[in-house]
Amino acid sequence: MTLRSAKTLAIASAIALAGTVSATAHAANWSDTFIGYRFGTQFTEPNNTQKIRKNILQFTHASGYDYGQNFLNVDILQSSKKDPTKNEPGHHFQSPYGTTGATEAYLVYRHQLYVSKLADADFSFGPVKDVTLTAGFDLNTKNTEFAPRKRLLVVGPTFKFDVPKGFVDLSLLYGKEWNHCGICNGPDQRNNVSFNSQFIASLAWALPFDAGAVPLKFQGLANFNGPKGRDGQNVKTKSEIMIRASLMADVGKMAFDKQNTLWVGVGYEFWHNKFGNRYDAAGNKKPGIRTTAPMLLAEWHF
16 A cells, blocks of 8 residues: 555545534434443454453444434453463463453444435435445554554445344445554564555444344444455465354343343354464464354443
């Protein structure tokens, strides 16, 4: 990716952020904000042979105005000691892992602009009710030896499907990632990595329904991320697939007659070739690149 195209992508994200200011300058048509919690014991990390317990605190805000929508999510992920912090004795012969679990912060922001509103035209076709221009970014940091500092910019169209309740969005995005590798110190290796541009397909959904007297919703996201060139250890990355889905019950409605306040449910995370990892420099398949993790979840909406 050239510097010119990187700047163009950054400008697109800046325009999306400007849309946030526009949205807050006018009354939102709708908004939903919640604090969530996820828990699981079967998470994995590349190059780690252990199953890792994680407690995940989540803050999510979504809102819509006349010309578009905003989405912001921040996850704080606290690992068990099997995913140790930097300088922990994870390699020491007396212990197969460290004594303190790592902490990660991961932020996602997306802004959608309705093409139909901008062009004053109907862009619906087949099952698609509207098309938006989506731009945004991901940021992360984690206090491990690897010390990742992900910076991802994305831009592309989103197709919004016509469903009776809730939403189904499919985004086809152009992505450019920069990251850091704290363990990449050998010949032909790089601490600061500028990956190749990549194709990202992202499906997000939330579908409410009732099972008798029980209000439920089936929600989640599924991402396909194409290869992004070579990583900091000069190894080719592979396509990755991440699916996170959950079935939630509106406990607040059933217990307190307060709809869309307290949701509790179960979920599942599947991650194949996590972060694009597959093989090491010697051609051996890395451990920890495939996650199959059941989860317990809760959301408090306000």
